[in-house]
Amino acid sequence: MEEEDDEEEEEEEEEEKEEKEEEKKADTDSHFSNPQMVIIFTINSSSSSVFFIIKFIITVVVVVVLVLDFVIIIFLTIIIFMPIT
Missing domain, CATH: 1.20.1070 (Rhopdopsin 7-helix transmembrane proteins)
Structure with a gap:
């Protein structure tokens, strides 16, 4: 058993x-x-340094594009809404 x-x-x-x-x-x-x-x-x-550099470049490009977009929008609004003299 x-x-x-x-x-x-x-x-x-x-x-x-x-x-x-x-x-x-x-x-x-x-x-x-x-x-x-x-x-x-x-x-x-x-290698993580390559991806860090690529991420950094992409971030810089995105920030530059956003800043330029903001500046262009302000410039266009000033031109459009400027009183005609």
Whole structure:
């Protein structure tokens, strides 16, 4: 009887181990099946200084465009609403 109980416990432990391994395998598969996660992973592993410089350039361009847009709008409103003399 005791031997049968021991065998059952060992079988249950083996099944639990197999289930945990399958869960780990499923987690890694889903991680790499998601292309966004793979892209983020590859970007993080690349040199970060290049991406920092690119982000900085994009930020500067956006700020310059917004400032120029603001200046052009003010200039046009002054021209349009200036009283004709």
